[in-house]
Amino acid sequence: MRSSSDAGSRPGKVDSAKEDIPERHGSRSPGTLKVIGLGPGNSDYLTPSARHALKEADVIVGYKGYIELIDTDILQDKNVISTGMRGEIERCLKAIDAAMAGKKTVVVSSGDPGIYGMAGLVMELLHEKNLLHKVEVEIIPGIPALSAAASLLGAPLMHDFAVVSLSDLLTPWEVIKKRLITALEADFVIVIYNPRSRKRNWQLSEALKLVIEYRGGAVPVGIVRNAARTDQQVSVVRADQVDAESIDMLTILFVGNSKTRQRGEFMVTPRGYLDKYGHR
């Protein structure tokens, strides 16, 4: 088991190599590779740890839409490498090259890099290139989209939940469908990422049909677009009243479990305290 005695001052640092396999240390590249989460993109939700990594960086790599979320004063005097959508592998390779060349390198993700973010691809590529122990890599978590969005809805995630991406770009629809059905059967609250894009326009309607079939049309669905950004939109509606056509890639949905209720403008999934301990 790895343990970290200095985690208090350097949270998130994976420092086991230091203790377990000291010889690795000498053979590592002088650069570092940090994969950080910006959270929703608003600086009020950027952790000190992520801000520090950005400030210290020589090279900042990311999708241009996310780079734009960073305060311009942080980006000054940095080598910023940004690419468009679908440039994920290219971006990660450039970041690895920079770290191997001795640069303090930061890869940015929106939300949490560990949830459908860049952490996985960075780790996979480091493994493929046999560099996992040559580069000092650190993942710095961010406020995930599911947390930012849930906070605006009230408390939809107070009980067990399942997180499903509807994107079938890398996952067959049959796998996604099976996950939705089993999550519905087991009464999980369901968080839906990547519900719909211009090209991927039928999956959400199929998912909502399943929701209504298994949970009924009245189950509350929370819809949050651009959580904690300037054009944030929040609503709670019945499943049979969701307007799928109005939903896009920047939206995240929450399907209530059998006990979730709409409470005023909010959506609340009870944990069970009040049933057990009274206050009725």
Add this chain to the structure above:
Amino acid sequence: MRSSSDAGSRPGKVDSAKEDIPERHGSRSPGTLKVIGLGPGNSDYLTPSARHALKEADVIVGYKGYIELIDTDILQDKNVISTGMRGEIERCLKAIDAAMAGKKTVVVSSGDPGIYGMAGLVMELLHEKNLLHKVEVEIIPGIPALSAAASLLGAPLMHDFAVVSLSDLLTPWEVIKKRLITALEADFVIVIYNPRSRKRNWQLSEALKLVIEYRGGAVPVGIVRNAARTDQQVSVVRADQVDAESIDMLTILFVGNSKTRQRGEFMVTPRGYLDKYGHR
């Protein structure tokens, strides 16, 4: 649909009442009630938004173990109301009373208050007491334990995942067991909260038996105790090598899906980029 034009400056603020039902505003108590997430408890992961709420507060309410995580300079000159374990309802009622009495009141949770945290109970009690529209309530997300822990393991959550608490204090074991089995069948990565306590000592072993039955003994399991705290411990082992006896309430576990692999000291669930786009 609610929308927020000033979300850029005040992320997370649920401000729909201001726009939709202005008359509510006049009847609200002068106090505020903010439910905030401390994240792992280390100040490097406390968001500026949560820190601001703590600094501005008149009254800070929380479980004493979490109050201890807050920098003492923030707590100076505050009315701090802390109670022990199982005091959840009492704490929330005291916080609601303070907010109704006009105080700027903050309820603290570790991690994200929206994930098995205090947000739900606060909302439920406000609803029960018919105060949901009398108190200006705001949920401020924090880095969830699952994100802090995953970041130390590498990238276990790169694909669809299910989050299950093994505590049967408020949920029957049969419900928990069904959720575990369906999540295993649908190949979700599974995050296990509240795996074991001194009194609740058999559920984790039962859960691990199911994991081995459905996924085999070799599936990687990530174990993180006290993520980003001073006595942080991190390990990745095979499911059939987990020492259940060594695991306590401060630990969170990650069960890989069929594609998750141990990579050096890390645990990585591929998203599928490399299979689709090459680099082999």
